Amino acid sequence: MTSPLIVSIGFGAMARSLAASLEKGGSGLRLGGFLLPEHLPTDAPAGMRRWNSVDDLIAARPDLVIECATHAAVRETVPQLLEAGIDVVIVSIGALGDAGTVARIEAAAKTGRARAIAVSGAIGGLDVLRSAKLAGLDSVAYIGRKPPTAWKGTPAERLLDLPNLKEATVFYEGDAVEAARDYPKNTNVTAAVALAGLGFKGTRVRLIADPAASGNTHELEAKGAFGSFHILLNNKPLPENPKTSWLAALSVEQAVLRHFSSLEV
Ligand SMILES: NC(=O)C1=CN([C@@H]2O[C@H](COP(=O)(O)OP(=O)(O)OC[C@H]3O[C@@H](n4cnc5c(N)ncnc54)[C@H](O)[C@@H]3O)[C@@H](O)[C@H]2O)C=CC1
Numbered sequence: 001m002t003s004p005l006i007v008s009i010g011f012g013a014m015a016r017s018l019a020a021s022l023e024k025g026g027s028g029l030r031l032g033g034f035l036l037p038e039h040l041p042t043d044a045p046a047g048m049r050r051w052n053s054v055d056d057l058i059a060a061r062p063d064l065v066i067e068c069a070t071h072a073a074v075r076e077t078v079p080q081l082l083e084a085g086i087d088v089v090i091v092s093i094g095a096l097g098d099a100g101t102v103a104r105i106e107a108a109a110k111t112g113r114a115r116a117i118a119v120s121g122a123i124g125g126l127d128v129l130r131s132a133k134l135a136g137l138d139s140v141a142y143i144g145r146k147p148p149t150a151w152k153g154t155p156a157e158r159l160l161d162l163p164n165l166k167e168a169t170v171f172y173e174g175d176a177v178e179a180a181r182d183y184p185k186n187t188n189v190t191a192a193v194a195l196a197g198l199g200f201k202g203t204r205v206r207l208i209a210d211p212a213a214s215g216n217t218h219e220l221e222a223k224g225a226f227g228s229f230h231i232l233l234n235n236k237p238l239p240e241n242p243k244t245s246w247l248a249a250l251s252v253e254q255a256v257l258r259h260f261s262s263l264e265v
């Protein structure tokens with residue numbers, strides 16, 4: 001049997017980590033190439049195939065596409081792939097905070113009889129949240145803490161003097177609607193929590209820049225008829241991108257392995 005064609009959208013820190021990890025993993029699965037618009041540069045290894053347009057990628061009939069690019073890529077590319085009958089793993093899931101995007105993705109998946117798979121990414125406990133929701137949840141709260149460098153290029157830059165921050169500082173408190181929309185490279189995890197639990201409006205979010213933080217920590221607390229739970233993840237960032245946790249890349253690899261396995265655990 002020929003090995004499946006697995007393609008990423010984008011080839012940044014996460015896709016690179018996924019490619020290397022799959023290669024080492026021994027499953028026989030590998031990243032066969034990536035979709036990247038012509039104007040975007042890459043230093044991808046030679047031999048890795050590149051597609052510049054969605055139409056060309058669809059013509060190659062990939063078995064699985066993994067979006068690990070941007071919210072815009074989710075909006076602009078994913079529906080077309082699904083409509084063409086191609087399953088897509090979505091990593092920039094903060095884009096699903098927009099109801100119009102979700103409706104387009106659902107309609108496209110139905111038309112193409114394809115599946116859109118939202119990854120758990122850098123967070124865990126979503127299985128608990130999904131189960132607990134069935135009996136009714138009273139509250140779901142998420143706290144994200146990253147070093148100041150990880151918040152560069154976000155609205156936190158206007159609110160705080162990031163390079164000179166001396167102590168842990170909360171710069172955002174609100175719901176997951178704004179968090180997922182305004183911090184698209186940092187808080188996709190709030191979308192995972194929202195989708196598994198109380199929705200974007202019902203999820204409380206607190207974001208912290210902490211000069212003492214060595215990695216990205218994610219805290220999740222939920223209360224409901226089932227009881228309560230609290231988890232804390234201390235994630236190491238990817239060397240190439242301090243905003244992104246290594247665990248997020250591993251969760252994508254796990255989604256890929258699961259997709260091609262006959263036993264889903
Ligand atoms: N669900 C989760 O828990 C997590 C999600 N993420 C998200 O995953 C995505 C990838 O993360 P990284 O690899 O660290 O980012 P990165 O910035 O290192 O790489 C992004 C790649 O996408 C490319 N790109 C930009 N616009 C594009 C477009 N319209 N079409 C195709 N490619 C495009 C860039 O050139 C680059 O190759 C980001 O959106 C990030 O926010 C990151 C961490 C956790």
Ligand SMILES: O=C([O-])CC(=O)C(=O)O
Pocket residue numbers: 121122184185186187188189190216235243244245246248
């Ligand atoms: O990787 C992380 O720690 C979280 C992240 O960037 C995101 O949710 O977008």
